Amino acid sequence: MSDRRDVPYVPADTNMAELTFKAVFLGVLMAIVLGAANAYVGMKAGLTVAAAFPAAVVAMAVLRPFRGTILEENVARTTASVGESLMAGAIFTIPAFVITGAWDTLRYWESTAIMLVGGVVGVLFVIVLRRTLVVEADLPFPESVAAAEIVKAGQGGQTGAKFVFGGIVLAAVWELFKNSNGIMLIKEKTAGAIAFGQSSISVLGEKMEYAGGGLYMQTPAASPMLMGVGYIVGFRVAAILFAGAVMGWLFLVPLAVFLNPGLSAGVDSAGGLVTLSEDVWFNQVRPLAVGTMIVAAFWTLWGLRGPLVSGIRKALADMKLGPVDEVRADRTEVDLPLNWVLLGIGGMGVATFFLYLYFTGSVLGAGILTAVMLILGFLFAAVAGYLVGLIGNSNNPISGLTLTALLVAAILMVAIGLTDISGVAGVLAVAGVVCCAAGVAGDMMQDLKVGHLLGGTPWRMEIGEIIGVIGAAVVLAIALNVMHAAYTIGSAELPAPQAGLMALIANGIVGGEMAWPLVITGMFFAVGLILVNAPAPMLIAVGMYLPFYSTAAIFVGGLIKAFFEWRQKKMGCSEGQRKESENKGILLSSGFIAGESLMAVTLAFLFLGQDFVPLLARWKAALTPAGDGSFVLGLLAYPVVIGLLAWLPLKNLRSE
Numbered sequence: 001m002s003d004r005r006d007v008p009y010v011p012a013d014t015n016m017a018e019l020t021f022k023a024v025f026l027g028v029l030m031a032i033v034l035g036a037a038n039a040y041v042g043m044k045a046g047l048t049v050a051a052a053f054p055a056a057v058v059a060m061a062v063l064r065p066f067r068g069t070i071l072e073e074n075v076a077r078t079t080a081s082v083g084e085s086l087m088a089g090a091i092f093t094i095p096a097f098v099i100t101g102a103w104d105t106l107r108y109w110e111s112t113a114i115m116l117v118g119g120v121v122g123v124l125f126v127i128v129l130r131r132t133l134v135v136e137a138d139l140p141f142p143e144s145v146a147a148a149e150i151v152k153a154g155q156g157g158q159t160g161a162k163f164v165f166g167g168i169v170l171a172a173v174w175e176l177f178k179n180s181n182g183i184m185l186i187k188e189k190t191a192g193a194i195a196f197g198q199s200s201i202s203v204l205g206e207k208m209e210y211a212g213g214g215l216y217m218q219t220p221a222a223s224p225m226l227m228g229v230g231y232i233v234g235f236r237v238a239a240i241l242f243a244g245a246v247m248g249w250l251f252l253v254p255l256a257v258f259l260n261p262g263l264s265a266g267v268d269s270a271g272g273l274v275t276l277s278e279d280v281w282f283n284q285v286r287p288l289a290v291g292t293m294i295v296a297a298f299w300t301l302w303g304l305r306g307p308l309v310s311g312i313r314k315a316l317a318d319m320k321l322g323p324v325d326e327v328r329a330d331r332t333e334v335d336l337p338l339n340w341v342l343l344g345i346g347g348m349g350v351a352t353f354f355l356y357l358y359f360t361g362s363v364l365g366a367g368i369l370t371a372v373m374l375i376l377g378f379l380f381a382a383v384a385g386y387l388v389g390l391i392g393n394s395n396n397p398i399s400g401l402t403l404t405a406l407l408v409a410a411i412l413m414v415a416i417g418l419t420d421i422s423g424v425a426g427v428l429a430v431a432g433v434v435c436c437a438a439g440v441a442g443d444m445m446q447d448l449k450v451g452h453l454l455g456g457t458p459w460r461m462e463i464g465e466i467i468g469v470i471g472a473a474v475v476l477a478i479a480l481n482v483m484h485a486a487y488t489i490g491s492a493e494l495p496a497p498q499a500g501l502m503a504l505i506a507n508g509i510v511g512g513e514m515a516w517p518l519v520i521t522g523m524f525f526a527v528g529l530i531l532v533n534a535p536a537p538m539l540i541a542v543g544m545y546l547p548f549y550s551t552a553a554i555f556v557g558g559l560i561k562a563f564f565e566w567r568q569k570k571m572g573c574s575e576g577q578r579k580e581s582e583n584k585g586i587l588l589s590s591g592f593i594a595g596e597s598l599m600a601v602t603l604a605f606l607f608l609g610q611d612f613v614p615l616l617a618r619w620k621a622a623l624t625p626a627g628d629g630s631f632v633l634g635l636l637a638y639p640v641v642i643g644l645l646a647w648l649p650l651k652n653l654r655s656e
Contacts, residue, residue, distance in 0.1 A: 010455030012330040018071040019460035027079025028471035035083030035472050036479040037597035042091045043496040045229050052147040054590040055080040061161035074456045078447040079468035085443030086119045086472050089436035092498040095489040099503035102425040106484050111477040118436025119469035121348045125381035126444045127341045133385045134449050141389045144449035167591020171224040175599035182603050187631040189549040191218040191274050216277035220552035222634035225596035227641050228589035230557020238558025240536045244543020245551035248285045256280045290504045291522025292541035297403045336459045360426035365418050369430050376405045377434050381441035388442040402435040410509040423510045486604035497545040564646045584649035
């Protein structure tokens with residue numbers, strides 16, 4: 001094992017303000033804000049994006065007037081980004097309690113407990129793994145290096161904050177005018193259908209008449225947020241996701257309608273065909289997509305078996321209880337004391353036991369689930385940390401890791417006879433804790449690498465992460481509940497595909513409720529994709545599961561990114577210019593995502609609060625729209641976003 005030590009931007013012998021009140025306070029505030037934004041975009045788009053870049057820019061912009069140091073900015077960014085990762089874990093699992101029927105609504109205390117335990121456990125596990133993966137392992141950490149470069153460049157005064165805040169303002173205003181709880185002058189999408197007319201087909205030698213069905217069409221959403229997601233993930237990922245939408249909506253839905261003449265027999269209008277197509281997608285295509293996701297998740301993990309085993313081996317090899325050696329004595333190598341960390345893990349284990357006892361009502365079940373959480377939680381923290389170092393936090397497959405934990409827990413619950421709703425709740429609680437732990441572990445490993453490059457002190461960053469987890473967990477459960485009340489988690493407006501997957505598997509294995517023919521068909525579809533070496537079967541399945549307008553808008557963002565990259569090459573940009581312009585586009589996109597999602601969350605709070613606060617009721621009455629909005633106005637989003645993302649980042653480079 002090599003010891004690959006990077007030269008820190010701030011030397012180890014430099015004494016500089018770092019873990020200060022203003023840095024931690026700003027970090028916790030950003031953790032809550034960015035976490036709420038990521039919750040909305042994750043449940044709507046099925047994808048989450050790393051918060052390292054916008055958090056770094058906002059930290060620089062806010063702390064600079066208060067003479068904040070680069071290490072204070074680093075602590076603020078570190079504390080902030082944990083909110084995004086914690087919510088990524090939460091939205092993949094906690095909404096499943098409602099979707100399965102285990103809860104009638106999202107419960108605050110239980111949701112907070114799951115996030116708090118999972119987040120803190122993830123932080124503690126990463127402290128054990130830090131030196132192995134951050135210092136000794138020869139991993140590229142692509143997003144960490146990029147975030148560190150943004151921070152270094154910002155020391156010259158060019159923080160890039162105008163791109164983030166400009167994107168936030170534009171997208172927030174746009175969402176205010178198109179949200180169903182806002183003014184709603186703009187209609188973000190429209191749908192229609194083309195009827196095929198009467199058809200006939202021979203079945204078992206007998207000629208049968210079919211209504212013929214038709215082709216359901218839906219426009220891409222006029223959403224800067226979704227187009228920003230597509231821009232950040234790039235053309236290839238966006239195209240694969242859209243391929244799933246084409247497969248689900250333009251192939252499977254018309255096929256299902258055509259092969260079931262009873263469904264379309266009474267449909268004699270385009271409007272009726274739209275409703276029928278949406279029903280078929282929701283009740284038949286989505287379970288099939290879940291089956292595809294199951295196999296695709298395990299195939300993804302199998303493809304990463306080499307790095308996974310290597311990461312676990314490295315992590316276990318570094319678990320020493322001996323004294324700190326001389327190399328670790330300098331400021332940039334000091335973690336929180338290992339005995340404190342192990343004591344904290346033990347305390348979290350006890351807290352987890354009582355949490356699972358509350359869910360299952362079984363001492364045996366709680367004990368088994370606690371053991372599953374501790375073992376798989378540590379292994380998956382190592383896996384998540386290693387993969388972040390290898391491919392970046394935005395591509396961290398925590399849903400696949402969580403699905404593994406859920407399946408193991410579900411089989412064990414069936415084995416001991418816990419097959420009622422309490423068993424389902426216990427299994428989902430394990431998945432929730434493991435998912436939050438893996439999400440936080442991946443993000444924290446990325447943060448620690450950024451701090452390692454900048455010269456931050458690990459133990460101070462680790463304290464900031466723990467405070468960030470606590471602050472985010474206490475507040476963000478409220479945001480989840482408000483979004484559910486305003487938009488209904490699991491609906492077409494907020495589909496939460498990963499949570500739907502967890503719910504179906506938990507109910508199917510533990511509760512015995514699953515549309516097995518459709519799920520198994522989806523499994524074989526995934527096998528077919530794997531056999532033809534299709535890229536990212538998991539993304540294809542998610543595209544099938546999401547509404548068409550959502551994936552289509554993400555694809556538009558991917559097309560904009562492809563056009564931007566083509567213009568870069570045509571202009572002959574240097575490497576430095578290429579990175580600078582790409583960072584501008586990413587910061588603008590991050591602003592779009594934050595602005596639209598935060599306005600949606602704000603309007604959800606306004607919607608819920610109008611029944612309790614008279615002033616909010618008057619504001620809500622003032623915002624009440626007169627109609628459904630105009631899609632013609634919605635079309636304005638496309639040229640504006642294209643201009644901002646494809647032209648603005650390269651504007652100042654034309655003369656160079």
